[in-house]
Amino acid sequence: MSVREEFDDWAASGRDRGMEDRHWHTAKHVLARMPVESGDAVLDLGTGSGYALRALRERGVGRGYGLDGAPEMTRNARGYTDDDAIGFLVGDFDDLPFADDSLDHVFSMEAFYYASDPVHTLEEIRRVLKPGGTFYCAVNFFEESETTHAWQENISVEMTLWSRAAYREAFREAGLYVAEQDAVPDREIDIPPESAFPTDDWDSREEMIDRYRTWGTLLTVGVAP
Numbered sequence: 001m002s003v004r005e006e007f008d009d010w011a012a013s014g015r016d017r018g019m020e021d022r023h024w025h026t027a028k029h030v031l032a033r034m035p036v037e038s039g040d041a042v043l044d045l046g047t048g049s050g051y052a053l054r055a056l057r058e059r060g061v062g063r064g065y066g067l068d069g070a071p072e073m074t075r076n077a078r079g080y081t082d083d084d085a086i087g088f089l090v091g092d093f094d095d096l097p098f099a100d101d102s103l104d105h106v107f108s109m110e111a112f113y114y115a116s117d118p119v120h121t122l123e124e125i126r127r128v129l130k131p132g133g134t135f136y137c138a139v140n141f142f143e144e145s146e147t148t149h150a151w152q153e154n155i156s157v158e159m160t161l162w163s164r165a166a167y168r169e170a171f172r173e174a175g176l177y178v179a180e181q182d183a184v185p186d187r188e189i190d191i192p193p194e195s196a197f198p199t200d201d202w203d204s205r206e207e208m209i210d211r212y213r214t215w216g217t218l219l220t221v222g223v224a225p
């Protein structure tokens with residue numbers, strides 16, 4: 001199944017809003033760290049419902065572009081805002097439809113690891129970023145967060161499982177400096193008492209703590225030279 005088929009289905013069944021609610025727990029902390037300035041142009045890679053751009057516009061970003069491979073995602077995202085300074089476009093991480101040195105920042109939450117050639121996607125990001133521009137790459141699926149590994153079984157699109165070190169290495173290979181790397185915990189998700197486990201989703205409380213509080217979201221920040 002293609003990205004389009006897989007995620008068009010998600011959008012049609014309302015999972016775009018469900019992701020927004022869950023991802024917001026950590027995405028808002030990542031967005032708060034971005035050094036955006038008034039008038040900046042920002043790309044959201046794998047934008048889903050487009051919530052990141054709506055939030056960044058409140059901080060004065062001049063122009064937001066939400067790129068997604070699933071047309072239904074972009075159609076829904078357009079319907080969630082009437083802000084003309086945000087544009088949604090259908091495209092692929094392999095070939096970013098932007099000129100060299102044209103963007104101030106790129107953000108991506110829970111999407112980068114779906115790239116069919118992730119190092120090439122990083123090279124594309126480097127190409128479109130202005131010198132000094134940043135890439136805030138946030139993922140919940142990574143090597144150290146072991147409870148996430150089974151996600152691949154439930155999705156038809158091939159996912160890249162990198163470690164923290166592999167992210168840093170790939171950023172550098174693509175020509176980006178690594179300015180920061182951090183695990184952003186999800187402190188909002190309710191973790192029930194020991195007696196509630198096992199639950200439908202979790203075998204043990206330790207596993208749930210590992211997923212949300214210990215690891216949460218891996219943030220890697222790249223800077224274009």
Ligand SMILES: C[S@@+](CC[C@H](N)C(=O)[O-])C[C@H]1O[C@@H](n2cnc3c(N)ncnc32)[C@H](O)[C@@H]1O
Binds near residue numbers: 110
């Ligand atoms: C798990 S969703 C995350 C959406 C949103 N960023 C969020 O935090 O809720 C991943 C999104 O990336 C998009 N996507 C995945 N692979 C893609 C690719 N190769 N090119 C463009 N979009 C892609 C999907 O269509 C989907 O909307």
